[in-house]
Amino acid sequence: MECILKLDGLEKAFGGLRVTASVSFSVKEGELSAIIGPNGAGKTTLFNQITGHLLPDRGKITFVGEDITGLSPQQIVKRGMGRAFQITSIFPEETVLENVRMACLSRRDEALSYFRPVHRFKEATDQAFAILESLGLHQQADRPAFELAHGDQKLLDIGMALGLEPKLLLLDEPTAGMSPDERQLTRDLIRRMWKEFNLTLIFIEHDMDTVFGIAQTVRVLQLGALLAEGTPDQIRSNPQVITAYLGEDLA
Amino acid sequence: MERDTDLKQAVLWLVVFAAFALVPVATASKYHLLLAAHILLWGLFAVAFNMLWGVTGMLSFGQALYFGLGAYSVGLMVKHVGPGWFLPGLGLGLVCSVILSLAVGLLIIRVSGVFFTVLTLAFGQLAWQITFRWYHFTGGDDGVQGIIPPGILGNGLVYYYFILILVALAIWLMHRLSQSPMGVLLRCVRQNPSRVPFLGQSVRFSQLRIYVVSSFFAALAGSLMAGADNSIHTDMLYWTTSGEVILMSVLGGIGQFFGPFIGAGVLIVLQDVMGAKTEYWPLMIGIVMMVMVLLLPRGLVGEFQALRVRLKSLVASR
């Protein structure tokens, strides 16, 4: 399998604080992987650099064979990277359908069309509806997004990213704030999405059931540096990881 | 369902258009015709302004700059070149509004929120100062009088229909824009600007686009106003003009496409009725603004719709 995303010696510091310390790894195409680590390990900061929201101080990011370091978020999105947010980020007053349709229109370079009413963009509308159906949100398609339950808003956020037909999808804590039941559903859904849309998928997660339940590869960040990388089994038995998570005395 | 609202909009649209078309039939008074023309032009100005604020979330306190630019292009062309140059002046104003709004827009979209508002105000006042001081060219505080549209447009009735058609066309174009993907994108820019880049779209370019569009239509309203009033004045560029167009939008409701148009109508009629009776017109509009902001922030149209929704659900729950 080919490598779709490659990080080379990524460095980032805020003031004197190193939040990304020489991180290098590559992600194979079609992989479903997780990034874990204690709070403040620099997971979201790493996502922010990959998606172009933050500029790394040093290092190189290669996406589908192209150096994307220093490109803006929208340039990176255009190259096939989608992202959903830790704190749900949707367009609250628009309908659920409109939220996803905007992404589909953007993917088709129709978002700047200024004369034809938006609902007459049939392909984008159909695609948006299909995504809502896969996510189980289709019955709420006409409701304003702010009316959705928290968990559904998270799904909608993911749905927007899917509308971009990304090659690579980054999810930042997809199950945060969910009940155990919702988590189980989301877990199944992520795996289904991953297969259905032929995605390469990286997610940040604190819920270990989700991480070890669905990820093929797990990467552990600690204090900004990559501590370990491997299959769930390898990570589970890695003494360094156990120390990082459980503290010295238990290791 | 979406088509249904389309049809409703179109019907409403036709009714309003027909009502304005029938004004000359209903009254022979030149004064009432001028009043109707004012509602149309201020309505156009307010709708264009609201594309910036209500839709995209950019509160400009300087749209008078473009309103005045349109008016002065016509007025100065007529004054310095000749009375036949009315229409070329109009065209020049529109071209200048695009160029100027691009240049100014590129400078000021770099900041957002209150800063954006302050900068629009400053640019507007700069234009006003220059116009005010440059007496030889602009006529300064005296303005320019005797701007008569050429040929058949010189007839008040013909000019009224000329305005009506252009305003209807302009508002229709903006309505199409507001319903299009671009319109949705602009709303998205207001609601959650940080998400927009992650849909592959640029916030700044969206803002710049709508700033230019809004300024273009403001200039159109201003240049047509020069012909309706047969005169121009530096007040058209003054910040209170920007303030008035904001008040119209708040009054009608910034959440609705047609709200600002209705706000313009209400304010102009109010000014006509009250303005003659009181020298404290600014106090009046200050109080109106205060009431709207504190008690009716959704505007007349918005509050009316909210009331209707409440009544409907009340009836449904029985």
Next chain:
Amino acid sequence: MDVSFIAVQLLSGLTMATLLFLVASGLTLIFGVGNVFNFAHGSFYMLGAYLAYQTVSAWHGNFWVAALVAAIGAGILGMMAEFLFLRRIYGRAEEGGFQILLTYSFILVIDDLVKMIWGTEYKSLLRPAGFQGSITAAGVTMPTYNLAIIGIGLLIAVLAWWILARTRPGRVARATALDREMLGAMGVNVPRTMTLVFGIATALGGFAGALAAPLRSVTPGAGIEVIIDSLIVVVIGGMGHFWGAWLGALLLGEVNSFAVAIVPEWASVVSYVVMVLCLIFKPEGLFAPRQVRKA
């Protein structure tokens, strides 16, 4: 241009800068602490001028007493405006826009109320006793009243800095800007702090209006002139930055003073040109710290 011409212009620029600073620092304080943009700040300046006029001419008060009355009066009115109106829209969606509109409506209302009470004709105020002459040093003649204004301005600037940096209420006020909720949780009465800050800021504005009254005539339009100049100052200096307001006022005051002497017709245009130039090079204000660029 000889040296004394330059010196005279410098000093007169400094006078204008001081007055501008008093207004702009209040504007920037309200914004920095409360994240509220008070468009009507110039109107409190104008109210100050009228209150001083009223105290001196109708009640035959001493000028300095009148300036104090102006400051207290403007401060109380400012607190009322915050308490009765502005407070109601905090936290509302699109708050920024509605703040501007609400304070804009204050301008319209205050302007007309002033016209109702004092009429539209120009009022003038004499310079206070003891400050009516001028002194000459090294060939430069300067009215003593201008020197007094500069001195008072410096005193207030130092005092304000001391309060903000060294006292507990000052630190609370600065921290409010950082996090309203957090402070509320820590037991600081945030609404009261806001009202108080509003009062202090409008009192500064009113005081400036009183000080300026003997130099410029008192008119109903004064508020608008001043607010636009102060806006330029805060745009140049960086909104919410105390020292930015001071440096911005200095820059604008001096540029204006020389412009008035050299190109009197276009002096007011020059102010805007300064602002546009600043804006091109540093849109967030000349003296604002560089912020992390967000996408």
